[in-house]
Amino acid sequence: MQEKHLETLLTDGKKLLRPKDKNVLREKLLIEQNHLCKVCSKPLQDEKNTNRHMDHNHSTKLVRGILCATCNMVLGKIERAGHSQQWLINLAAYLDAGSHDIIYPEKITAKRKTKKDEMKRLITENSWTP
Numbered sequence: 001m002q003e004k005h006l007e008t009l010l011t012d013g014k015k016l017l018r019p020k021d022k023n024v025l026r027e028k029l030l031i032e033q034n035h036l037c038k039v040c041s042k043p044l045q046d047e048k049n050t051n052r053h054m055d056h057n058h059s060t061k062l063v064r065g066i067l068c069a070t071c072n073m074v075l076g077k078i079e080r081a082g083h084s085q086q087w088l089i090n091l092a093a094y095l096d097a098g099s100h101d102i103i104y105p106e107k108i109t110a111k112r113k114t115k116k117d118e119m120k121r122l123i124t125e126n127s128w129t130p
Helices: 002-011 019-032 069-080 085-096 110-124
Strands: 053-056 063-067
Touching (some): 019 053, 019 063, 053 069
8 A cells, every 4th residue: 555655656646655664665766766866876875874864855845865974964954954956956067266385384282293203203213104
């Protein structure tokens, strides 16, 4: 019965998904997506349901697909910030534009400084070779 309702749901267009059908729909969508995240294509077949998020448009409530936890979180942040698809296009263009030839300074933590000092000492003592 649950399977028949789900088939009707998928073929008849906009219908309300019953909570008890969520897992069945998730599995059907995963099969359609070859068990890959719909955004990054990360394999999801061996993942727990906590990393298989049923993504939906929060305005229309329409299901879009199954995403990994990371893609779902990033998409949620972008949507909550009110960014548009044009913003994403601008972001992609910004990333493709390249960088300046200036290296940003790396923050040296106490642990990294200790390791760096130890390497200097070993090199100075000539007891370490790369």
